[in-house]
Amino acid sequence: MRTVRPGAQAPARWLALACGLFLLTICMLAASASSWAPHLPRLFSGELTPDPDATLPAPTRYGFRGTHTTTMLGVEAPLRTKLIARIPAELSDVLAFYRTELGKLGWQEQHDGAVVAADRVQLAFVSPLGPAALELVRKDSSTSVHLVQRNQDAATRARVMPRPGLAALMFTNLADKDAVFTIDNRTVTLPARAGKERPEAPLFHLPSGKYAYALKVEGCPDRDTTIELLAGDAWDVTVGPDGDLWSPLQLY
Incomplete structure (x- = not known):
């Protein structure tokens, strides 16, 4: 007694062909992945890019960002400029960003009273316009930024x-x-x-x-x-x- 009809041999051959194609596809994907893998760190890098349109240094990647200025009648320049932002990045990456970008602007970091911890950073700076301060706080999956710059000349004129x-x-x-x-x-x-x-x-x-x-x-x-x-x-x-x-x- 036959348990398999003669016509059942055709699907078996197709199955073998399908298995071969599947293995070939896996090999091609593996080869493709090996050439693409080196770019993965770049796609998910913690590196932050400065926003050229920001009043105070800020990365292009943010969840929230706002800039506030204080002015006085008769004095065109702001007396005080404050940036508040929430950046979806590690605190260490945000700190590295600000040390780099503020350094480019001639801000000098002051070490007296500096606080650099895993979840909080508080730094004082001397900027070309006057005293400045940076505070970073790590919360959930983001880092909050509080950056303030004061303008001594504007305050004196006011x-x-x-x-x-x-x-x-x-x-x-x-x-x-x-x-x-x-x-x-x-x-x-x-x-x-x-x-x-x-x-x-x-x-x-x-x-x-x-x-x-x-x-x-x-x-x-x-x-x-x-x-x-x-x-x-x-x-x-x-x-x-x-x-x-x-x-x-x-x-x-």
Whole structure:
């Protein structure tokens, strides 16, 4: 008794041919992969490319990026420029990128107080315009970037440059009524619209520390709050047109 019909021999021959073609394909793929494999590291390299359109150095690869500048009336150049970004790359690669790119711009890394850890970097620089700082933090699969550059000449021309070893605090009143500020046991009355035009706004030079200050404007509730100052910083506290107290703004 035949268990296989004579016609069943044809599929067997096709099966042998198919197996041969399959093996040939595997060999061709292996040969192709061997020639392509050297390019894999380049495709998945941690190397970051600088973006020529960025105000401050930043790579073309990012998940988020924003640039903020602080300007003053009558001074064209920003007093302070800040870059915030999230880069999908290892912290070590981002650090290498910034050391290279900032070095090209003449930024000098300062070693005093430097922090370089596996998940966090904090470095100070001296740039051609003034002091600068870089902070990197590794979180999840990205590295966050906080880069700040200050412009000493612009701050001097805007009359908000802190004295050596001190912080500067400016009060501005945009309301139509007088505003009374009290800070560090000193009280100053700002006439209506004082500070709208420079250099009318008063400027305090204070040591580093946390300060409580109070505001009184006729027809508005009294307000008490605090501000923390660091030597070398300059801040502005503004009373808005309606007598409301705006959040402090770092100028420099």
